[in-house]
Each structure stands twice: as structure tokens, then as C-alpha cells.
Amino acid sequence: MAKIVGVSRNKAVAAPKKRRRNRAAAGVDGFGLGWQHGYWHGQCESIVQRTIVPSYIxxxxxxxxxxxxxxxxxxxxxxxxxxxxxxxxxxxxxxxxxxxxxxxxxxxxxxxxxxxxxxxxxxxxxxxxxxxxxxxxxxxxxxxxxxxxxxxxxxxxxxxxxxxxxxxxxxxxxxxxxxxxxxxVHTADFRPRNPRHEIRGDICFIGSAYWNRIRLFEELLPRMAKRRFRLSGLWWDRLSDFQRWRDRIDLGKWMGPLETAEQYNAHKIVINVHRAHDDSTFNRNLYNIPAVSPNPRTFEIAACGTLLMSDNREDLAQFYTPGVEIVTYDSAQDMAEKMDYYLAHEDERRQIALNGLYRTLRDHTxxxxxxxxxxxxxxxxx
Known part of the structure; x- marks a missing residue:
């Protein structure tokens, strides 16, 4: 018999049993995760059905x-x-x-x-x-x-x-x-769906890296290092530490509605950062009119039944009640603290997401x- 160096024969024989136990445990965990997502999707679908209103032609x-x-x-x-x-x-x-x-x-x-x-x-x-x-x-x-x-x-x-x-x-x-x-929101595209297991994560942001977003994420990303997060869009190589985060960024990718909605559904928290009204690099806002109203992404995220975490534009409370239907932040530190809280308090996070879904389908289609x-x-x- 071949000699097993540094491991007793009993332990060597026991290893396959341990692997079998690990595989069995993984199967149980996978079943539980699948059941949770299925139950959650059922709750969302119930709201979808309750908010269907026949169109007046x-x-x-x-x-x-x-x-x-x-x-x-x-x-x-x-x-x-x-x-x-x-x-x-x-x-x-x-x-x-x-x-x-x-x-x-x-x-x-x-x-x-x-x-x-x-x-x-x-x-x-x-x-x-x-x-x-x-x-x-x-x-x-x-x-x-x-x-x-x-x-x-x-x-x-x-x-x-x-x-x-x-x-x-x-x-x-x-x-x-x-x-x-x-x-x-166009609910044929943005609605609750049960996403593929391999793309699920904690946090995502989809959008171009305008300079106000770069400044925010420069401060935020180190706080998110241990989280499963995803960024996607143009110009994220502007990040000073881009190479550190490169494997979590889909650089230069511009998703269509269905792929965007799939990413929203796959993450527990989706970030919204409004574009700055005074960014002269891209804007032609010669009259320097401040932007106070929500962008379309606001409604699209909430329509997917995920927790929307948005910067607090002046008009936003007209459309959603902060802390009840969405969560707002006023700084990178505030956002990081709220992310930690809502990822640790799943029931609260899911209830706010359900409330936001209902409000969106009732009022914002x-x-x-x-x-x-x-x-x-x-x-x-x-």
C-alpha cells in the first residue's frame, strides 16, 4: 500500500465521507436558497397581479x-x-x-x-x-x-x-x-424575475462613470470590499484604483433593458446616483438649471422588487416615501452604513422593496x- 505522509490512514479514508457531507450540506443550502428566492418571487408576483389595471382606450x-x-x-x-x-x-x-x-x-x-x-x-x-x-x-x-x-x-x-x-x-x-x-417604467422589461444563481450578489450599480459618481465610489468601494458587488458601464477606468476592482467591473458595457433588469433582480441593493446638472464635460445646460427630479432609473430599479438606495433629490419624496418605499443617502459614509444595516436586516430590506414595488406599479408606469x-x-x- 502506498504510504500517506503526514495523514493517518483513518483520516485518509474519512476524507471522502467528509466531502460527501459537504456536498450534502451544499445541496441543502442550495435548496434553501432556491426556496427563499421562489417564495420572494411569489410575493412580488402577488403585488404585480394586484396592481394590474385595464387600459382605457x-x-x-x-x-x-x-x-x-x-x-x-x-x-x-x-x-x-x-x-x-x-x-x-x-x-x-x-x-x-x-x-x-x-x-x-x-x-x-x-x-x-x-x-x-x-x-x-x-x-x-x-x-x-x-x-x-x-x-x-x-x-x-x-x-x-x-x-x-x-x-x-x-x-x-x-x-x-x-x-x-x-x-x-x-x-x-x-x-x-x-x-x-x-x-x-415599462413593466414588460422591468419587473420581478427569479435571476440566475451565478449572477446573484449584494450590491450593484449600472450606469456611466460621470465625475460625481467617480468621487462617490472612490470613497465607497473600500467599504464594499468584502461584499459581492458589481459595477457596469462606461468610463469606470477613471477610478484611481481601477486595477484593484477590475474583476468586479463590466467596463464599457451598455446593457439593454432585459439584461439590466436581470442584474437589478439579482442583487439585494441597487444604487442610484443622479447625474450632476453642472458637469460641463457632458452637459449642454448653459442656463445652469438645477436638477431636482428623479431619473428613469429610479422607477426601473423599484419595479424589479429590489431595494432602491438613491441619492436624495429634492423631488424624490413626491414619488416614494424614504425609509418606507426606498432608502436614501446623503454621503458615501451614510450609504455604506445603510448598506451594512439593510444587508444584516433582511426582513426590513425586503419589506421596503415590496412597498417600493407596489408604489411603482400603482403610480409610475x-x-x-x-x-x-x-x-x-x-x-x-x-
Missing amino acids: RDLHVLFITSGKGFPYSPLDEAVGQTLMQLVSRLSVMSPKDDIVGFASREMPALAIVLDGLDFPVSTIDALRSLGIRTAIWFTDDPYYTEVTADLAPHYDFVFTLERNCVPFYEQRGCARVHYLPLG YVSRLSQLLDLATIPLA
């Missing part, structure tokens, strides 16, 4: 003009277009490069809705209005491009903006009908937002 022909920008704007184009199909009796979808005036002069839609509009010539809007067709624009990036949108807005009958501070800005430029309408837009854009004009 308006007898209306709407011409929807997409942003025409391609990815990453195309998922938003699709979300708005698919939602409008549920709300009006006839929907025509065109891009800015199509023969819109020719089509409109033949078909005479009651309302033309333009999304974003930065690549859409105002001469076409003027032509639609001359045909007697109502026009509405929904600005999706306010206040970051107000240097451009300031000249576009006065050409429309109705202006909708996702930034509350832009309402008086457009009114001062002669727009008679300006409404605050944040973006929402694109069905809700576009119903408001249609109601406002079809009222009799003075």
Missing part, C-alpha cells in the same frame, strides 16, 4: 415620432410606442427621417407626439401645426441639454418635461402649456404617464 389617432437616435434611446422609443398602442384606437409610428408631413396630410392624426425631439426639425412641427394637427413634445434629458431645447419648445402646442425646474424655464420662453411629467399626457394634450384649447 381613447378613440384617437396618434402619430408617435420616435427619438430616431438608436440605442440607448431605442428601448425608450419602444416602451412609449408599445404603451401608446394600449391607450389609443389607432397609432402610427414614424422616425424623424420619414416623410411625416406627407403622411400626416393624408391621414390627419389628431395628435403628434415627439419623443426627445433633438434630432427632429422644427420646420416639420410647424408644418404639422399648419395642418391643424396638435403637437406635443416630451423632453427626456432635461435639464442637461436646455441650450438646445430652449429653441425647440416654443414650436409645440404642448411641452412635457421630466424636470420640474424646467417648467418655468419653458414658460419664460413663451410656451403656453408646459407640464411636469417624469419618465416611468408608462401606462400612467402616457394616460396623463393624452388627457392633457386633448383638452379643448382656449
